[in-house]
Amino acid sequence: MHHVSLNRGDLNDARSGRVPPGAVLGSDAAGVVSQPAADGSGPEVGTRVVAMARGAFADRAAVEVDALAEVPRSVDLSEAAALPVAGLAALRALRAAGPLLGRRVLITGASGGVGQFAVQLAARAGAYVIASVGSAARGEGLATKGADQVVVGLEGLDQPVDVVLDNVGGAQMVAAWELLATGGNLQSIGWASGEQAVFPPYSTVGPPKTLSSFLNEGEAGADLATLVRFVADRSLCVEIGWRGSWERIAEAVEVLRSRRLNGKAVLDVRPLAPIAPTRACVNPASAAP
Ligand SMILES: NC(=O)c1ccc[n+]([C@@H]2O[C@H](COP(=O)([O-])OP(=O)(O)OC[C@H]3O[C@@H](n4cnc5c(N)ncnc54)[C@H](OP(=O)(O)O)[C@@H]3O)[C@@H](O)[C@H]2O)c1
Structure with missing residues (x-):
């Protein structure tokens, strides 16, 4: 796991008792495949991926092949992590x-x-x-x-x-x-x-x-691939209103709870190389002809 992102649903899960004590929370994950699917159906080791994954707030997570999408080099994994939920x-x-x-x-x-x-x-x-x-x-x-x-x-x-x-x-x-x-x-x-x-x-x-x-259900992979494609061509902008180490998750939760977060909070799970400068997004609906 390289980045995870926080959702209001994570706060609800933590408080509602819907998940057993000690369960790992989180749904949004972006990182690199460290072990491929045994049946060869998924991407190979080293592939950059984004996934909707139960128990995403972890160093590693096992993810169903049809719950993930590959992330091209042109999309930062921190942006990809904001996409799933x-x-x-x-x-x-x-x-x-x-x-x-x-x-x-x-x-x-x-x-x-x-x-x-x-x-x-x-x-x-x-x-x-x-x-x-x-x-x-x-x-x-x-x-x-x-x-x-x-x-x-x-x-x-x-x-x-x-x-x-x-x-x-x-x-x-x-x-x-x-x-x-x-x-x-x-x-x-x-x-x-x-x-x-x-x-x-x-x-x-x-x-x-x-x-x-409405319920977010069904295999996530194909729709995630669509979102990744839009981010890659910069027609979809990922607004990251808070970004920091996973160790500062309490801070991110407070920003979300107090309505001071614009867009998403993204947590860095491991130290990373500096992020490439973000290119501007152009919504096709507002782009000049
Ligand atoms: N059904 C599903 O499968 C599904 C999937 C994803 C998310 N959700 C749910 O959908 C909702 C939106 O998710 P999200 O990720 O966009 O959450 P979010 O980032 O926290 O955004 C919610 C927005 O609601 C507005 N809001 C209005 N009154 C509020 C209040 N009293 N307290 C807090 N916020 C208030 C806030 O905007 P202003 O401050 O500008 O008013 C805030 O930006 C959440 O309830 C989430 O749990 C459900």
Whole structure:
């Protein structure tokens, strides 16, 4: 393992008792193959890979071959480590919401790990992207990543939206539901607010629209390869808002919990050569013709 990245789900797992005491947490891993699959189906020793792997917060992890993707030299492994849980959630929730060309897509919690990827992927799919954040400062940089509109909470939004990707839950999710157009779909990805959601009487009665629960499931490899390809051609930008040694994980957790993290926190598992300077990302949706 060279790098791992932190997800809000890791905090939930640690607190919820869903994992047995002493279990190794973590899902996002990037590193180098030290032992290939016995049946020869996976990449060979020395291949740079990214994986969605249970127990990623480790020096080494055994990973299913179809849960990983190769990482070309042009992509830093620290960037790759940020992709699995958040990048896949963004990609798959957008795909589950249906065709996006010309659709109005509202993304809540857009400053976070899932949100930053979702804004860029929705824009490249041709959506009109509305990024909802907690404050103007939290929305910095989202317009250049493809957001057509950056709003604080849902302030000023009165036109219906066709799709909602909801990362926040609670009262904001209920308000987003009320903005949803007939035939629209809300993908409930996460509940970062932890707040109760109360639907007013009759708010779920009327012209049909759907709320879908979302779970990142299924083999990760092919979709991870897609994300890696986008990063390699710099059409997908990986926002790393915090980076440091794995020994400073408590600091990274605090930054995430206190809503001071833009994008992802990436932890270095072993000392590494200096990172190559990051090349600018150009979202195809905002690139000049
Ligand atoms: N279903 C799945 O398979 C799946 C997969 C991945 C993630 N998730 C879940 O999806 C959610 C988003 O994940 P993420 O990685 O993007 O998390 P994150 O990086 O922590 O981002 C969440 C965002 O929610 C916003 N937020 C609004 N109210 C908040 C509150 N009261 N407390 C904390 N944050 C608040 C924050 O933005 P502002 O500060 O700008 O408001 C924050 O940037 C999490 O709940 C995560 O567990 C689920």
